[in-house]
Amino acid sequence: MSSDETTSPDMHEQRRSHFDLAHSWANTVAGVAALFLAAFNFFTIHREPDVDVSLPHIVRLGQGSEEVWVYLQPTVSTKRNTEKVELVNAVKLDIRHSDKNVSRPTFFWDESGTLRYDPKSHESNYHKLSDPVPFFVGTGKPQQPLLLFTATGWDFKPGRYEGTLTLERESESAPLTKSFCLTIEKEDISRIKSSSYWSFRNDLPTKKPDSSAEFKDCYVLSQY
Template sequence: MREQGRIEPSRRRQRFTSVHLWCATGTSLAALIISVISFVILQQDPHVDVMLPAALRIAAGSNWIRVYLQPTLSTRQNTDSVDVVSTLKLKMNSTTPDSSAPHFIWDQTGKWEYDLKLDKLLYSPVSDPAPMVVGRNTPQGPVARFSANGWGIQPGRYEGVLEVHRVASSQVLLQHFCVYLSERDVTQMKDPRSGGKYATFRNDDPDSASAAYRGCYVREAGLRPEPDLTSEAHS
């Protein structure tokens, strides 16, 4: 009887030791799996999100046009990897039949500076176009100026697309939008007395256009063209 009493606690200890060992092994394995999954996720290529602003600005003359656009380039993925945006391209096509399209180039990057006296944002050039690193902690918001010469803007609706070219993928990211210009808009921008001023167009003003152009960038109601600080705006 005494031997049986000594055997029972010994067996219980063995079972406890085995269960404890399996629990410890299972916990370690689960931790390893979680670590591997986390490592894989953090090493994934970031998916770059492209968002267009509520406002864009256009300056134009008889045979030239400038479009000022500040997209937001970011990623929502929880990853330590980064992507590089090599360049931005802009296309705008009129919906009017037999109309030609401007050939834009991204010719400079600038910034908006608030002028207290004029109570307006004024554009100032900063640098030539350059690649941009986009990561979880490094979103980008370049003020890109797109220029096209030898082309005169006409009234009507334009279908536009911003192309975002990346290093990590050959797939070009496309962000579509539309712009509507009235006869008055074009006349004011082409007026030689405007001196290269730009006009602001918004896509979030429900009172600035008819329902036919809702969602497009349209001229801010009641506003005149704003000054462009760059003297080479029409060069």
């Protein structure tokens, strides 16, 4: 009998031992990976939502004899895939004139509504939907409430305004804030008073060349 034939059973047993060891290690690695993946998925779907707010391209202004109105429709969304939701329980609007001698209005969230297009008049009319109630924000469910803010005993003056929209949350997270600027010219005042509201936009294709710095990125009266 040759030496190869006498050692072949030992070699076969050795190869089998190596295979079993490798298989055992593979199972262990696979188990650890599965455990890590499960823990990662659990953490992902149970983490706090990363809520973000963005402003629309249109802000609507109105003015009565004793009140002024601002219609604002932000988009509130979450950037994380999570089962948790965020509750926005208050929204505040602050607008201040660049001239410190102009009084500062106190706006409050009056109600939420919607715009319905009238094909006969070719205008969008505002309709109330609800009182100022908290709303939830979750994954795949961005919110776009049309918010009506009211200030009494005050009226718009020509000039540049700096505005801040603040969303307060039920969680311990810091409030969400978004800043913007608004420019009102002298001739705009009569237009604001002549209708229920007038649209101001921050995405107009052309702006006045003689005051580009003042109008840059600001909401200005739209005549479209």
